[in-house]
Amino acid sequence: MRENFVKDIDLLKEMFSVMGIKSQQVIKLAVESLKEQNLEKANQAIKLDDEVDELEYEIENKCLLLIALQQPIAKDLRSVGTLLKVITDMERVGDYGVNIAKVTLAIGNEKLIKPLVDIPKMTAIIEEMLDKSMESFMKENIQLARSVAEMDDQVDALYESINDELLEIMVKNPSVSKQATSLLLVARHLERIADHTTNICERIIYMVTGERVEIN
Amino acid sequence: MRENFVKDIDLLKEMFSVMGIKSQQVIKLAVESLKEQNLEKANQAIKLDDEVDELEYEIENKCLLLIALQQPIAKDLRSVGTLLKVITDMERVGDYGVNIAKVTLAIGNEKLIKPLVDIPKMTAIIEEMLDKSMESFMKENIQLARSVAEMDDQVDALYESINDELLEIMVKNPSVSKQATSLLLVARHLERIADHTTNICERIIYMVTGERVEIN
Numbered sequence: 001m002r003e004n005f006v007k008d009i010d011l012l013k014e015m016f017s018v019m020g021i022k023s024q025q026v027i028k029l030a031v032e033s034l035k036e037q038n039l040e041k042a043n044q045a046i047k048l049d050d051e052v053d054e055l056e057y058e059i060e061n062k063c064l065l066l067i068a069l070q071q072p073i074a075k076d077l078r079s080v081g082t083l084l085k086v087i088t089d090m091e092r093v094g095d096y097g098v099n100i101a102k103v104t105l106a107i108g109n110e111k112l113i114k115p116l117v118d119i120p121k122m123t124a125i126i127e128e129m130l131d132k133s134m135e136s137f138m139k140e141n142i143q144l145a146r147s148v149a150e151m152d153d154q155v156d157a158l159y160e161s162i163n164d165e166l167l168e169i170m171v172k173n174p175s176v177s178k179q180a181t182s183l184l185l186v187a188r189h190l191e192r193i194a195d196h197t198t199n200i201c202e203r204i205i206y207m208v209t210g211e212r213v214e215i216n
Numbered sequence: 217m218r219e220n221f222v223k224d225i226d227l228l229k230e231m232f233s234v235m236g237i238k239s240q241q242v243i244k245l246a247v248e249s250l251k252e253q254n255l256e257k258a259n260q261a262i263k264l265d266d267e268v269d270e271l272e273y274e275i276e277n278k279c280l281l282l283i284a285l286q287q288p289i290a291k292d293l294r295s296v297g298t299l300l301k302v303i304t305d306m307e308r309v310g311d312y313g314v315n316i317a318k319v320t321l322a323i324g325n326e327k328l329i330k331p332l333v334d335i336p337k338m339t340a341i342i343e344e345m346l347d348k349s350m351e352s353f354m355k356e357n358i359q360l361a362r363s364v365a366e367m368d369d370q371v372d373a374l375y376e377s378i379n380d381e382l383l384e385i386m387v388k389n390p391s392v393s394k395q396a397t398s399l400l401l402v403a404r405h406l407e408r409i410a411d412h413t414t415n416i417c418e419r420i421i422y423m424v425t426g427e428r429v430e431i432n
Contacts, residue, residue: 057428060297064283064293064296065293068283068287068288068289068293069287071285077280077284084300088301088304167393167394167397170386170393170397171391172390174386174387174388174393177383177387177393178383181379181383181386184397188401212273
């Protein structure tokens with residue numbers, strides 16, 4: 001019985017890992033689309049997110065059935081409970097990627113008010129956070145999970161700096177306010193992605209230790 | 217056996233209903249705190265959200281145990297699965313309320329750049345959406361759920377109008393850009409709350425009919 005459970009949960013973890021890779025691609029495509037003003041990439045990002053949504057739905061159904069059929073207890077039950085939670089966070093990660101892609105579509109070919117520097121920098125950190133959170137999930141490595149959650153501070157600091165810079169630009173040149181607030185929203189979406197990744201890491205720690213933590 | 221399940225799920229629904237009422241209070245307090253620049257109310261909102269988080273955690277644990285112990289199938293399994301999802305959305309609703317309260321704390325006693333009109337209007341619609349979504353959940357009324365999801369369009373329209381208005385203010389008077397972008401963020405948080413309420417309604421329809429829908 002327990003053997004079946006282990007096999008099933010491993011399969012579900014693999015599915016979640018695929019979901020994570022796809023969500024990362026959504027964000028990568030979305031930020032690239034913004035930087036390069038490439039509307040086709042923006043549309044690709046939006047389309048790819050449908051696959052993320054589909055995986056969430058499949059994993060959720062399999063998790064519920066697994067609990068009902070195998071009645072896991074203690075850590076096993078926490079593992080399935082964790083999966084049910086982290087897929088929700090990962091689905092949101094993809095959604096924020098879509099929001100960014102939609103900003104690209106809204107800005108279109110209109111000249112960017114400045115070359116994007118901090119937004120790609122923020123994205124690079126987030127990609128690393130997502131990578132490491134997936135690794136810590138697969139390996140149940142709570143030290144790694146903790147270190148990822150701590151990276152959230154870097155993202156927050158970049159968000160503040162983007163915020164200040166864009167406000168300054170708006171004050172100097174009010175006519176670009178519309179695009180500046182759109183870019184501000186992109187930074188905000190990225191900051192939220194980091195928050196969801198932090199949630200995932202907190203959940204991993206709960207799965208392994210049974211203790212609820214709130215990092216940051 | 218099924219009798220026990222019905223009793224348990226009814227209790228969980230009641231708990232969710234309490235969670236919904238508390239989340240609504242968080243938003244109400246947060247928006248009032250902003251409108252009245254009442255920092256104490258902002259802190260009350262932030263504190264109350266802890267109770268929302270606590271309820272999410274309790275309901276989640278009870279749901280997982282319920283599935284494991286009673287092995288519900290078909291609609292019963294969908295009901296527990298729905299609960300697991302809607303508590304996540306409701307928890308986010310509370311979080312966005314906290315974000316709004318934090319804007320109040322950041323603006324502090326600094327004079328508001330304009331009396332708030334559309335933001336309270338948006339909040340009133342959201343309160344109605346939350347009320348009706350809870351009612352449709354308790355009564356499993358999918359017509360009501362559908363009508364709530366459709367109200368999301370009104371919220372989106374108000375968001376667009378607030379967006380335009382604040383951008384215009386910034387263009388005319390760049391020195392208020394900082395507060396204007398903060399208020400823009402509040403409108404964005406409210407718009408996200410309506411999205412989560414829409415998610416809840418889509419889930420209710422899935423629970424009752426077994427069919428996945430996406431409204432809006």
